[in-house]
Amino acid sequence: MRTDTVYKKAFNRTATMLRDGQLAGELPSENELRRRMCVSRTTVRKVLRELVHRELITERDGLRATGRAVGDYDYYPDVETTSRAKHVEQQFMEWMLRGDTKPGTSINELELARQFGVATNGIREFLIRFSRFGLIEKRPNTGWLFKGFTEDFALELFEIRVMFELRSAQLFSRQPDSSPLWDKLAALKIAHIELLARIESRFHDFSGLDNRFHRLINEASPNRFIDDFYDIISFIFHYHYQWNKQDEEQRNHAAILEHLAYIDALESRDPERIERACRAHLASARATLMRSLIGLDE
Template identity: 40%
Template sequence: MSRSNQMFKATVNVALSHVARMVPGADLGSEATLARDWQASRTTVRNVLTHLAGAGVILWEGRCKRLLRVPVASDYFPQTDVESTEDQAEQRFLEWMMRCELPPGSVLHESDLSRQLSLSVGVVRALLQRFQPMGLFEKNPNKHWVLHGFTRRFAAEMFAMRRLIETDAISAVLGAAQGSVVMQEMAHMERLHIALLARDDPAMAEFPALDSQFHRCICRAADNRFFDEFSQRISVIVHYHYQWNKRDEVARNRAALHEHLAVIRAVLEGRKEDARQAFAAHLDTARATLMASVSW
């Protein structure tokens, strides 16, 4: 079979929310402009226009593209059709990884997984390959995969690496000048942290994203792609891990926010030694929290 038309459907939805802000009768502009605005190729734009004309949302004749009626909910494709297949795949795959009860050392078959996750074998293979270098899986040539999994050891090694990198990165942060991009980002992070603490949301749904943002922001100061890459990897892993280990979640997250804030404020006020110590302390509690939540 051929590739999916997820791009087409997604662009239809983008187009609909775009024209929803216009009044009937207004002109949509040129195809090239639309392609830029909707982030798609002209080919896709033209397919979308054909679709919208067929649905009676617009009138399209040559260079005349006019809005006929404001779109309604039923014009849109459902959200599930629109999400990029890659993202969906990664999500399903990592969720499976984190909830899976298999002991380390279990053998995995691509075909098996592909059935369980309803993903094509090719996609499963790409995911396994992607997470292989981290040591979550191993592969014997011509043979099956072996699950190493998210073990205590994995967590410990990951954290050793994190400490190394982020301790180096925090020095870069402290070396940044007042008013530099890094400092602006830190000031922004302070506002976000205060806002989240004030919200007093019992679920703290936005904590994981903010946590990841905080650590990435620090790593970025080192201006090293390898730091960034590692930081991203950690975020993904930790995120999915905590999704299935919600014990003491709220208390844990509030404590982390306060620790972040202590670091941010010390940085902003130029108290370098305080910043270093606060950050080291944060890494310690983060490590302890993570290790306590790993079962194997």
């Protein structure tokens, strides 16, 4: 299952590179594609075979070139490209975001398992993992309780976030031109521009894009402890503050513009410009979070 997921994610990434023009004309070697996608040669070859089968690329005399245009229907659906744990996390975050879930809300494992289409042990593993942060509490014989968080908790968490991200942003700017992170950043830039053009109807989608963007920045300084910490960052900064629905569209519109300025700064590789853009965006996120906490106390 895991190998299939890796392949489908790699296929989707390659399809996006074709659609966005990152791959045009004659394709690079298998080794170069493997480097860009950060997968094995076996996976690259499987992706290429399927691309040829679907006529998205052509193959003649050992040379591969772009074929027909990529359509939305060519992509594997998200549910097939995420691990079970990630699927549960995404579904849970969407449940918290789309519903008006508040601190004190009871969480029923069985109900969530049915709603998300997964086994109850998958839900339980997720809740146990998050319970160590003190945001979710197991109540004997009554299921789980979402407790929310205090202003002090949020401020302490934010302080660590700024430290991690400033470091990662500077390391990102020092990546060599050959790093696959630059291709990922370019693709995210396009995704931001597309969402901005449809912000009136798709402003809820910013949370997922926000999460992808900040996780990409932290890929420049891979660290298991930072990765673990970012689980709780996702929960709070990308979902929790959005319980305050007031001006959500306007806030997300402004955040997209900040992201685009941040991306431009990263591409400039200017350390001072990067720090200004990073601090400006994180200051806005902090202000939004603090306003949401005030709203929850009213």
